[in-house]
Amino acid sequence: MIHQRLHSFIQTRRCTLLGVGPMSLNCVDATIELANDYDTPILMIASRRQIDSEEFGGGYVNNWTTEEFAHYVTENDKKGKILLARDHGGPWQNTKEINENMGLRRAMDSAKSSYSADIAAGFQVLHIDPSIDIHGDPDVDEVLDRVFDLYDFCWSQAQRRSKEIIFEVGTEEQSGSTNSQEELDYTLRAIKKFCTKNKIPPPTFVVIQCGTRVMEMRNVGSFDSPIRVANEIPAEIQLPKMIEICNSHGIFMKEHNTDYLSDEALQWHPRLGIHAANVAPEFGVTESKALVNVLEKYGLVKLAELFLKVAYESRKWEKWMVEGTTSTDRDRALIAGHYVFSKPEIKELKDEAGIVLKRKGIDLDQYLKQEVKNSILRYLRNFRLVREI
């Protein structure tokens, strides 16, 4: 049903579906409101670091557990337009599994436990991604074995609970490079064979590296680059070919790391036949920038400085830096801002700012939510999910 509904929607609308990372409470609210206002399905793609079950101590987004997050979304999504999606589920995709240096079997069991909570909470799209292995570098067949194990587990769990789920596969990592066409074809064939043999529906989405890569506050991949990126197949060649392979298998192609692409590049997504695309950190950065701007604009400079300091000191910006970066400390803090929104000192800071700004006629969270909405709307418009000018 979900698969059919999405298929029909994409075909009729000639659009690209949007996956939004739930970067913050405001981002979640903005997404729900847009999906309901414009009657468009949006995938809310939660990574395990953002949202995870009680057992894992929840995630950094609003300190929500999987159950709390799913409950909040379903309560507020009046028209049922949001598809709750697990992004990059799988072993070692949560810091606990890494910090405890879990072995393969324990990490797989841990991942299954997380998926189980997802299914129980009503997640509808599960991304099976066992490509991370902190103890080695598994080859394609080893990764596929793990995919089959997790796929079978999730399907059985869903059947037992009478929940409808669809799957996303793809051993994507943010390499900015391109999976080989042979590897994609091989992977899809193997997965379909497994599904047929076990009478499980094939995956709805497969993640394809399309030459997108997010670093700092820009997309540095080849998709939007008018010039050649060393060692990469030009997107002009890679993309049509990968789409052709996905279409031949009847599986939707999903792009990750779509953040910061230009309007022109985004407008080409539906035309090229890219079925879905994920965007996440850009929305977090949008909110951080908006917060700092409004604080500074209304003379709350000390609060802005405190936010930037806490964000900077979290050092969550480190993984986003390009080699030889010239980013300022302020840039780094803005990149890391959304990781600290739920820290008590930032909540207090926002409460204090909220009181001052209210006197000036500004509802801080409404303002921040609107900024995030504008950012999401850029994608909805360019992906033909919203028709208004």
Place this chain on the structure above:
Amino acid sequence: MKKAATIILNRNLPEVTDRLYEHLVEYDGDQTDVYVIEAGSDKKNLSKYHTWYVGTEDVLANGLRYSRGMNYGMVELLKEGRFDRYDFFFLLTNDTEFQDGPTISPLIQVLNKHPRVGLLSPCSERWGERRLLLSEKTKYFWFVHNNAYMLRREFVESICDTETPHYMDFLFDGSNFRGYGSEHELVAKAYANYWAAAITSEVWASENESHLIEHADQIRTEGYDQNLQLYISEGQRWMRKKYGFNSHWSMQQYVKSFYEKFFEFHPEYVQYKL
């Protein structure tokens, strides 16, 4: 009789150009005559092997760049009655580098094996395309980067302007000065006329961008970043004006439609399709 005419474009980098010339003579001298165009180089910076010197006011100030430069070379060959003598034209920027060993002979062998290939480029080790050239070392592409094109004369003749040959538009459209989008246009013209554009890993070539980055002053061109910005903005303007395309993706779709058609009419080459 040599089968190929190699045309090298130089602007103020005589040592680099001479090295490329000498490499070609050493390894491919039996297969090619080598012609060097001096695109408004300073008198002290001429290649010792230069064939033609272009010293008009505009070229002195701005150079010729790839499209106008290669047109110039081919037009000169035509005027001098030497165009018909060659079966192939190998068009090189002076920053092209090859491995030690023959380059032209293997390329000619590939062209002989692929009679409908009008445009052939050696692959570069820095290009991702090398991963597509594993089981088949030569494949037909709808996008080919242009630092070392080997063109078949019949292909050139099928699309060039022989009536009023001029360096502005003989084969490439010289109005697109820096050439962003020109590769798409040439490949589209190939497939539209049932010629294929191929990349081969039988030989390798690379583009040494360090010359442009480190010697922009000497070449008398803009710095790397400014040149890049102009390359793109001018090319986009050209695409919009000439084709009404607002994006290189439109151009790509345009080329690919001809590419697909080619295989409908030449199914015998489908094994070389991407």
